[in-house]
Amino acid sequence: MTATATATATPPSTSPLNSLTPEQIERFGEEMDAIRQRLLADRGEHDAAYIRAVIRAQRGLELGGRALLWAGVFPPAWLAGTAALSLSKILDNMEIGHNVMHGQYDWMNDPQLSGEQFEWDTACPADQWRHSHNYMHHTHTNIVGKDRDIGYGILRMSEEQQWTPYYLGNPLWAALLATFFQYGVALHDLEVERLPSGETDPAEKRELAKGIWEKVRRQTLKDYVLFPALSGPLFAFPMTGNAVANLTRNLWAFTIIFCGHFPEGTHEFSEEETEDETRGQWYHRQVLGSANLSGGPLFHILSGNLSFQIEHHLFPDLPAHRYAEISVEVREACERYGVPYNVGPLHSQFGSVVAKIFRLALPERARPSLPEPARIGSLAKKALLKLKP
Amino acid sequence: MSPKLARPGLRLLNAFAGPHGVDGYLEQLDPLLVTGERRAEVVTVERGTEDSVTLTLRPNRAWQGFRAGQFVQVAVEIDGARHRRCYSPASTEGRRRELEITVKRHPEGLVSNFLADHAEPGMVLGLSPAEGDFQLLRPWPASILLIGGGSGITPLMAILRTLFAEDYDRPVTLLHYAPDPARAIYRAELERLAGQHPGFRLLRSYTRAPGAGELDGHFSPLHLPQSEPCFAEAETFACGPPALLDAVRGTWANGLEQRLHVESFVPPDLAPVGEPGEGTIRFATSGVEVPNSGASLLEQAEDAGVPAAFGCRMGICHTCTRRKLAGTHRNLITGETSSEPDEEIQLCVSAALGDLTLAL
Numbered sequence: 001m002t003a004t005a006t007a008t009a010t011p012p013s014t015s016p017l018n019s020l021t022p023e024q025i026e027r028f029g030e031e032m033d034a035i036r037q038r039l040l041a042d043r044g045e046h047d048a049a050y051i052r053a054v055i056r057a058q059r060g061l062e063l064g065g066r067a068l069l070w071a072g073v074f075p076p077a078w079l080a081g082t083a084a085l086s087l088s089k090i091l092d093n094m095e096i097g098h099n100v101m102h103g104q105y106d107w108m109n110d111p112q113l114s115g116e117q118f119e120w121d122t123a124c125p126a127d128q129w130r131h132s133h134n135y136m137h138h139t140h141t142n143i144v145g146k147d148r149d150i151g152y153g154i155l156r157m158s159e160e161q162q163w164t165p166y167y168l169g170n171p172l173w174a175a176l177l178a179t180f181f182q183y184g185v186a187l188h189d190l191e192v193e194r195l196p197s198g199e200t201d202p203a204e205k206r207e208l209a210k211g212i213w214e215k216v217r218r219q220t221l222k223d224y225v226l227f228p229a230l231s232g233p234l235f236a237f238p239m240t241g242n243a244v245a246n247l248t249r250n251l252w253a254f255t256i257i258f259c260g261h262f263p264e265g266t267h268e269f270s271e272e273e274t275e276d277e278t279r280g281q282w283y284h285r286q287v288l289g290s291a292n293l294s295g296g297p298l299f300h301i302l303s304g305n306l307s308f309q310i311e312h313h314l315f316p317d318l319p320a321h322r323y324a325e326i327s328v329e330v331r332e333a334c335e336r337y338g339v340p341y342n343v344g345p346l347h348s349q350f351g352s353v354v355a356k357i358f359r360l361a362l363p364e365r366a367r368p369s370l371p372e373p374a375r376i377g378s379l380a381k382k383a384l385l386k387l388k389p
Numbered sequence: 390m391s392p393k394l395a396r397p398g399l400r401l402l403n404a405f406a407g408p409h410g411v412d413g414y415l416e417q418l419d420p421l422l423v424t425g426e427r428r429a430e431v432v433t434v435e436r437g438t439e440d441s442v443t444l445t446l447r448p449n450r451a452w453q454g455f456r457a458g459q460f461v462q463v464a465v466e467i468d469g470a471r472h473r474r475c476y477s478p479a480s481t482e483g484r485r486r487e488l489e490i491t492v493k494r495h496p497e498g499l500v501s502n503f504l505a506d507h508a509e510p511g512m513v514l515g516l517s518p519a520e521g522d523f524q525l526l527r528p529w530p531a532s533i534l535l536i537g538g539g540s541g542i543t544p545l546m547a548i549l550r551t552l553f554a555e556d557y558d559r560p561v562t563l564l565h566y567a568p569d570p571a572r573a574i575y576r577a578e579l580e581r582l583a584g585q586h587p588g589f590r591l592l593r594s595y596t597r598a599p600g601a602g603e604l605d606g607h608f609s610p611l612h613l614p615q616s617e618p619c620f621a622e623a624e625t626f627a628c629g630p631p632a633l634l635d636a637v638r639g640t641w642a643n644g645l646e647q648r649l650h651v652e653s654f655v656p657p658d659l660a661p662v663g664e665p666g667e668g669t670i671r672f673a674t675s676g677v678e679v680p681n682s683g684a685s686l687l688e689q690a691e692d693a694g695v696p697a698a699f700g701c702r703m704g705i706c707h708t709c710t711r712r713k714l715a716g717t718h719r720n721l722i723t724g725e726t727s728s729e730p731d732e733e734i735q736l737c738v739s740a741a742l743g744d745l746t747l748a749l
Contacts, residue, residue, distance in 0.1 A: 033722075040723065044468040044469045044470070045469040046469075047469055048466075059414055059417050060417070063414065102707065106707070106733045108469055108471060109470055109472070109473075109733065111426070112413070112416070115710065116707075116733070119407075119408035120408060121409075126408075130707070130708065131700070134706040134708060135700030135706040139700060139705060218407050218408070221404060222407055226404060227405070316706075317705070317707060
């Protein structure tokens with residue numbers, strides 16, 4: 001696909017991609033480009049001041065959190081320290097790291113805020129993230145077979161993914177992924193599930209693995225050796241605080257990210273129906289494949305403004321704190337064109353994600369009527385037999 | 390990474406402070422405390438002439454000094470974005486904690502006008518290491534001729550101040566060109582130096598105020614000292630607008646060139662802008678040059694066999710973002726053009742207008 005592609009893809013008539021005429025889609029795309037241009041013209045000092053204020057808050061929370069955890073033998077200090085460090089990691093990863101690495105602040109020409117150079121406080125090396133996320137996920141959003149964020153190579157999150165008995169563990173795998181999310185993200189670009197089939201180059205993956213190991217080693221050293229060591233014999237308090245902070249960030253990031261593309265009503269696409277997309281079609285697909293979360297200003301900041309997943313996917317490199325203001329125009333345009341604009345509060349969006357994780361654990365022929373317990377049992381038995389060597 | 394970071398103490402600190410490093414926290418206390426970035430604080434601001442401003446800066450410890458005549462890139466933040474421009478320090482070399490630059494307004498100049506209007510004590514600027522072969526080398530020559538026009542006086546001022554700070558007592562001549570006395574940068578100090586140092590001959594020409602100086606009109610070979618010593622024997626440093634330097638180069642032909650050192654700055658706002666299919670693309674890291682075909686810079690890199698990372702090829706993922714060192718580019722999606730030097734650009738949606746240099 002190129003920026004100048006003019007050929008029009010012809011998806012099957014049942015696809016939501018066909019809900020608008022090609023002319024409507026192009027006009028919709030032009031409106032999105034106009035929103036983008038308006039924001040670019042207004043980008044400046046206040047965006048710089050905003051991201052610097054968030055960084056200042058994050059560094060303050062981190063220093064404060066680590067100082068409190070140093071004295072973590074006192075329960076209030078441990079609790080406050082763990083909470084501050086959790087917030088610090090959430091801000092660092094979501095509102096700062098994720099957004100800076102999208103190049104949202106490249107225009108500032110500040111090496112500290114350069115998308116190419118930024119490194120974040122999590123296990124995944126920033127350069128690998130830039131590939132798996134900025135390119136693979138954002139370009140090929142929700143295209144089954146291309147966007148590896150659909151299930152992270154571990155889960156079944158779309159009917160289009162072929163069911164295998166392995167997916168009976170869908171809820172369990174999801175719980176494990178959520179708990180160890182930073183490592184799941186770190187291993188993402190390795191595409192381990194594609195190694196056996198020979199689709200990927202093992203030498204290239206070894207290089208990636210080296211990078212991951214380096215980053216994991218440094219992160220582990222910092223959180224589980226260096227800072228605990230400062231507390232001497234009381235090392236267990238900062239160590240557990242750091243572990244809980246990492247876990248909190250993992251669960252939060254998983255929750256927010258899974259609400260971005262998997263709630264009920266978001267669509268997946270096939271490679272065929274998205275071939276030779278125009279810019280307008282690309283915009284249309286981004287809206288159809290994304291879902292927003294409603295909430296207050298603090299919630300949006302802590303979600304890294306991924307609560308405006310639709311706006312983020314339309315304009316991944318615009319400063320994310322501006323999504324709220326442009327969401328009014330985007331939503332209005334979507335309503336005018338009849339493009340579904342999927343938004344809901346966290347509990348209902350995440351609830352529908354969890355329901356999907358459970359539902360897709362089973363093959364489609366078992367639906368729409370829920371299978372009887374006996375049938376689930378026999379399916380599970382069959383699956384286990386298959387899994388045996 | 391600065392050599393300081395190699396010290397074991399700082400390495401351990403950085404292991405604690407990873408991934409943002411010690412600087413990520415020091416910066417929150419005071420932007421000048423950073424160890425890995427050269428920065429300077431504006432200490433005094435003097436609007437010496439109606440169209441120039443002289444800033445005294447106090448660089449941080451990462452700054453490693455300059456040689457008289459060299460230039461630095463100064464980064465100034467305007468409406469959230471850093472802009473880099475080259476200025477030649479005018480201060481005495483060897484004083485690490487002191488740096489003086491004089492900025493002359495260009496009518497279209499974003500940075501020069503910003504500094505002339507808004508520079509104030511406490512403002513923090515970024516600095517590059519000092520660059521450029523235009524410098525006074527030791528041992529010092531037996532006689533020196535300096536030719537300066539407009540803001541081109543600044544590196545010559547550094548040379549003069551450095552020489553006199555170390556009691557240089559051999560002949561120095563300065564030909565100083567300015568439109569009129571009111572716009573002659575460093576006029577008062579030059580007069581004072583001429584009064585103090587018998588070996589220093591100050592010859593001024595005010596191109597729009599004939600009769601006001603020792604000489605008249607634009608540079609001409611007739612302005613050159615023919616005796617005590619002859620200009621041909623002097624080590625000559627010339628800095629100023631292109632027309633002045635062209636005239637100087639024309640005079641220093643026929644074997645004299647090796648005695649002549651010239652420095653020319655054209656602010657990027659005034660640099661000539663070419664057409665989409667004109668000029669040369671330079672891939673500075675790879676050392677490859679190709680004629681500009683007008684296609685996207687990513688395609689041109691690929692055609693030239695220069696390895697370039699890419700992703701979406703539609704301006705979304707920023708995988709191909711690289712630093713443009715010089716030149717004008719057009720964003721193929723927005724149609725916007727920019728002549729800003731040292732700017733991150735997306736190669737897949739950028740095309741060059743005329744000459745362009747990439748860090749690739």
